[in-house]
Amino acid sequence: MPAPAKFCFVIHPLSLDDVARYEPGAKGKGAPIVRKIMEWMPPWGVAHVTGVRAPDGRETEGWFVSAPLLPEQMMEFPREQVYDRILKAIQIGVDLGAQIAGLGAFTGVVGDAGITINERSPIPVTTGNSLTIAAGIQSLFRGAHEMGIDPSVSTAVVVGATGSIGSACARLIAPRVKHLILVARNETRLRKFTEEIAPELPCDVSYSVEISPAVRQAQLILTATSSTADVIQPEDLQTGAVVCELSLPHDVSRRVAIERPDVLVIEGGNMLMPGDPHLERMRQPGEEFDLNLPPRTALACMSETMVLALEGRCEPFTLGRGIDLAKVVEMEQMADRCGFKLAGMRAFDAAIGEDELDARRAAAAARRSLDSAALRSG
Numbered sequence: 247m248p249a250p251a252k253f254c255f256v257i258h259p260l261s262l263d264d265v266a267r268y269e270p271g272a273k274g275k276g277a278p279i280v281r282k283i284m285e286w287m288p289p290w291g292v293a294h295v296t297g298v299r300a301p302d303g304r305e306t307e308g309w310f311v312s313a314p315l316l317p318e319q320m321m322e323f324p325r326e327q328v329y330d331r332i333l334k335a336i337q338i339g340v341d342l343g344a345q346i347a348g349l350g351a352f353t354g355v356v357g358d359a360g361i362t363i364n365e366r367s368p369i370p371v372t373t374g375n376s377l378t379i380a381a382g383i384q385s386l387f388r389g390a391h392e393m394g395i396d397p398s399v400s401t402a403v404v405v406g407a408t409g410s411i412g413s414a415c416a417r418l419i420a421p422r423v424k425h426l427i428l429v430a431r432n433e434t435r436l437r438k439f440t441e442e443i444a445p446e447l448p449c450d451v452s453y454s455v456e457i458s459p460a461v462r463q464a465q466l467i468l469t470a471t472s473s474t475a476d477v478i479q480p481e482d483l484q485t486g487a488v489v490c491e492l493s494l495p496h497d498v499s500r501r502v503a504i505e506r507p508d509v510l511v512i513e514g515g516n517m518l519m520p521g522d523p524h525l526e527r528m529r530q531p532g533e534e535f536d537l538n539l540p541p542r543t544a545l546a547c548m549s550e551t552m553v554l555a556l557e558g559r560c561e562p563f564t565l566g567r568g569i570d571l572a573k574v575v576e577m578e579q580m581a582d583r584c585g586f587k588l589a590g591m592r593a594f595d596a597a598i599g600e601d602e603l604d605a606r607r608a609a610a611a612a613r614r615s616l617d618s619a620a621l622r623s624g
């Protein structure tokens with residue numbers, strides 16, 4: 247087996263709150279000023295990651311490097327300017343010793359989902375989407391199990407179904423459900439994708455560009471959009487539904503946390519790292535970098551980059567849209583061998599423990615009996 251390599255992973259703030267967490271000096275400054283500063287702010291090395299160790303003793307180290315643009319800036323700015331920013335961030339990683347680079351959140355969404363960046367990068371690049379897909383599927387069906395949903399008689403919706411992550415998730419969900427609804431905004435692309443995959447899928451498949459009516463039909467929902475605004479609203483969710491969200495920034499409205507105690511929302515792309523991982527801030531040595539996740543937890547896309555480094559597989563493992571499902575399976579097996587596990591359930595910045603699950607199941611049962619009482623009384 248090849249010796250472990252070193253990695254870098256490109257991160258960026260998902261919101262103005264994130265900017266303040268990465269850079270406390272930004273706290274209290276107005277949004278327009280912060281946005282303006284970020285327009286010219288160069289990439290920088292954020293954290294030195296050590297102690298990621300597979301059960302057989304293989305160990306890797308790496309660096310989180312920031313391409314400091316907000317999601318909407320990544321989408322709105324001229325593409326070449328955004329690519330340039332991401333490539334400069336990767337170069338910082340290369341200078342520190344990285345041999346493979348991963349693209350976090352919108353750095354893997356912009357343009358052709360990593361293909362051009364990989365062509366121009368001095369080291370191989372992966373988006374990390376293979377492990378994100380595998381984690382998302384595991385999370386969705388774990389949630390279904392916890393909420394007592396039988397997938398084989400259920401309707402599932404994939405929102406963002408034509409995307410890199412959504413299109414693979416749709417293919418993997420289809421064999422386990424009765425009806426699958428594919429949702430995105432571009433109708434031509436969505437229709438073509440549905441016509442292409444429907445004949446090979448063993449369930450009923452339909453598509454819609456209307457999110458609310460599609461979500462209203464579903465017990466299982468997986469969201470992986472590149473939207474910068476909420477797309478899942480509390481009034482659209484069925485009693486006891488499960489929503490697995492992979493999108494960063496989030497797709498599910500925060501109102502769901504308050505208004506729908508009967509549904510289960512899960513951030514589906516979180517993994518537990520093996521070993522004794524430390525994320526030390528590069529500008530404040532000795533201080534731990536706050537990923538806004540529980541200890542030892544990383545995003546699945548970060549985890550894929552670390553797995554490739556541990557395996558010495560310095561190759562552009564996942565790029566573009568239209569991901570090969572065999573790669574998703576291979577990545578899941580490599581991650582397992584390296585000791586990465588699906589993290590505990592979590593949503594809206596909080597862990598979901600057994601008590602919380604009991605409360606959600608009870609709220610769903612209570613709402614169902616109210617619904618049927620209302621039906622009986624006409």
Ligand SMILES: NC(=O)c1ccc[n+]([C@@H]2O[C@H](COP(=O)([O-])OP(=O)(O)OC[C@H]3O[C@@H](n4cnc5c(N)ncnc54)[C@H](OP(=O)(O)O)[C@@H]3O)[C@@H](O)[C@H]2O)c1
Nearest residue numbers: 351406408409410411431432471472473493494515546547
């Ligand atoms: N959790 C993790 O570890 C992790 C890892 C990687 C990526 N991500 C996140 O996953 C998300 C998807 O990434 P991706 O690479 O699959 O992106 P992508 O390939 O660009 O796909 C985005 C999909 O969302 C759809 N979409 C965009 N805006 C929408 C809206 N308002 N309503 C409905 N559909 C919409 C797009 O189709 P239309 O344009 O036709 O609507 C497309 O189907 C991003 O938020 C990314 O940051 C998370």
